[in-house]
Amino acid sequence: MLELPIYLDNAATTPVDPRVVDGMIDCLRNVQGNPSSMSHDFGRRARALVERARAQVATAIGARPECIVWTSGATESDNFAIMGAARFHADRGRHIVSAKTEHKAVLDALKQLEREGFAVTYLKPDAGGIVKAEQVAEALRPDTVLVSIMHVNNETGVINDVAAIGRLCRERGVLFHCDAAQSVGKVPVDVTTLNVDLLSLNAHKVHGPKGVGALYVRRTPPLGLRPLLVGGGQEGGLRSGTLATHQIVGMGLTFSLATNEMDRDMARMRAQRDRLWQGIAAVGEVDVNGDVERRAANILNVTFRGVEGESLQFALRRLAVSAGAACSSASEEASYVLRALGRTDQEAQSSLRFSLGRFTTDADIDTAIAEVQREVPRLRQIARRA
Amino acid sequence: MTIYSAQVVEHFDAPRNAGRLATAPDVVEAEAGSRSQGTQFHFSARIAGNALAAVHFEAYGCPHCIAAASWLTQRLRGASVDALERWSWREVAEALAVPAEKRGHLLTLEDAVRRLAAAWRRHG
Numbered sequence: 001m002l003e004l005p006i007y008l009d010n011a012a013t014t015p016v017d018p019r020v021v022d023g024m025i026d027c028l029r030n031v032q033g034n035p036s037s038m039s040h041d042f043g044r045r046a047r048a049l050v051e052r053a054r055a056q057v058a059t060a061i062g063a064r065p066e067c068i069v070w071t072s073g074a075t076e077s078d079n080f081a082i083m084g085a086a087r088f089h090a091d092r093g094r095h096i097v098s099a100k101t102e103h104k105a106v107l108d109a110l111k112q113l114e115r116e117g118f119a120v121t122y123l124k125p126d127a128g129g130i131v132k133a134e135q136v137a138e139a140l141r142p143d144t145v146l147v148s149i150m151h152v153n154n155e156t157g158v159i160n161d162v163a164a165i166g167r168l169c170r171e172r173g174v175l176f177h178c179d180a181a182q183s184v185g186k187v188p189v190d191v192t193t194l195n196v197d198l199l200s201l202n203a204h205k206v207h208g209p210k211g212v213g214a215l216y217v218r219r220t221p222p223l224g225l226r227p228l229l230v231g232g233g234q235e236g237g238l239r240s241g242t243l244a245t246h247q248i249v250g251m252g253l254t255f256s257l258a259t260n261e262m263d264r265d266m267a268r269m270r271a272q273r274d275r276l277w278q279g280i281a282a283v284g285e286v287d288v289n290g291d292v293e294r295r296a297a298n299i300l301n302v303t304f305r306g307v308e309g310e311s312l313q314f315a316l317r318r319l320a321v322s323a324g325a326a327c328s329s330a331s332e333e334a335s336y337v338l339r340a341l342g343r344t345d346q347e348a349q350s351s352l353r354f355s356l357g358r359f360t361t362d363a364d365i366d367t368a369i370a371e372v373q374r375e376v377p378r379l380r381q382i383a384r385r386a
Numbered sequence: 387m388t389i390y391s392a393q394v395v396e397h398f399d400a401p402r403n404a405g406r407l408a409t410a411p412d413v414v415e416a417e418a419g420s421r422s423q424g425t426q427f428h429f430s431a432r433i434a435g436n437a438l439a440a441v442h443f444e445a446y447g448c449p450h451c452i453a454a455a456s457w458l459t460q461r462l463r464g465a466s467v468d469a470l471e472r473w474s475w476r477e478v479a480e481a482l483a484v485p486a487e488k489r490g491h492l493l494t495l496e497d498a499v500r501r502l503a504a505a506w507r508r509h510g
Binding site for chain 1: 390398401406421424426428444445447448451452
């Protein structure tokens with residue numbers, strides 16, 4: 001049997017925590033009702049589990065449970081927040097501010113709105129990947145209806161000052177959406193502190209199941225959101241469709257664990273990431289991508305100079321790491337995020353993202369260091385003066 | 387992700403004749419491509435009479451490039467200058483099962499072989 005690689009791609013997705021698996025299996029085995037069927041016990045039991053999970057997710061982000069709307073994941077949450085808010089408020093204005101380093105789920109939603117007649121300003125981050133509140137302030141126009149800036153960048157782990165951007169938006173009366181798909185369990189998330197109106201969440205980046213997410217929607221005062229899905233009126237009419245009870249139960253458990261264990265998880269991952277970096281840095285001619293002072297502890301994005309990107313990936317095939325974002329790496333194009341940070345195409349292609357998770361072991365880090373220290377000098381030797 | 391043939395994997399993991407022969411009167415050199423284009427080859431070869439006694443390579447590029455250059459150093463050993471001039475990238479494409487989208491890199495490899503032949507001709 002083939003030996004599986006060392007998994008260091010937790011920013012793409014994470015293995016589901018066995019405690020979450022147990023809760024989901026129990027739900028699949030024992031809960032058969034539709035959470036909307038309130039006329040009998042089957043439905044009421046499912047509804048109780050959905051509401052418990054809603055409270056768990058709300059607690060994890062400092063929100064009230066009624067502000068949580070279930071979705072299929074962060075992509076739907078991003079689409080819903082951006083298109084739903086922009087279309088609802090189109091009569092007030094048709095300008096949106098975002099950034100070049102956002103996830104494709106945000107950028108492609110914005111492209112759709114551009115086709116519908118909206119104008120979008122895409123801010124360029126600084127060399128460290130940070131989008132500053134002052135940049136947002138400069139980009140706001142009288143007809144700006146929405147700002148969408150992510151919390152933790154999925155490629156570099158860089159953390160934007162979302163609280164400052166949210167405060168600015170609130171002062172200026174502009175809705176603020178934040179993609180927090182990479183945040184929960186890694187950095188504190190509190191919707192009040194962050195001043196967000198809309199916050200996209202998912203479960204699978206933090207050891208929960210794929211296929212479930214949530215959108216935080218500020219309720220007071222009501223912000224106005226046009227649904228993407230209709231037909232059933234679930235979630236207060238904001239998101240129709242039968243609720244996937246087992247997925248939702250899984251997300252609730254996931255967020256409880258993430259909140260309770262964040263400090264311990266992050267302390268371990270920070271130590272592992274720093275040791276990984278020390279080991280990688282020993283080969284020389286390497287650079288960290290992203291502001292090293294303001295980034296989540298689980299992500300390390302490195303450019304290896306003097307090594308061709310595809311050969312680098314193949315030489316390190318015992319490590320499951322990501323070249324650019326997993327969602328788009330099949331295209332083999334240089335990462336648009338790293339290009340926005342000023343990296344050349346070649347540098348971006350010779351960059352790898354190592355991302356750690358709850359189940360990353362010290363032995364995994366040892367293996368990763370050993371592989372890099374063997375393969376990178378080998379490739380450089382082959383390419384020595386060519 | 388690109389799928390690599392067993393031959394490509396074998397040559398990539400254990401390349402033959404990687405490096406550069408020391409400069410000497412019986413050694414000729416040639417290169418083609420550039421790092422900025424993503425593919426660069428350098429060959430150095432020792433001439434013994436009418437044949438190449440040894441060929442070494444350096445390569446910057448994808449796994450197919452490294453494997454093809456490694457394979458070629460073995461293939462060209464004993465070759466005449468005429469054989470170098472006739473050599474076609476199709477031979478290595480077939481031997482290593484290089485996919486169509488990668489064959490542009492092999493044209494750069496062919497350029498390097500042609501330049502090696504030209505250097506040999508100049509060497510006399």
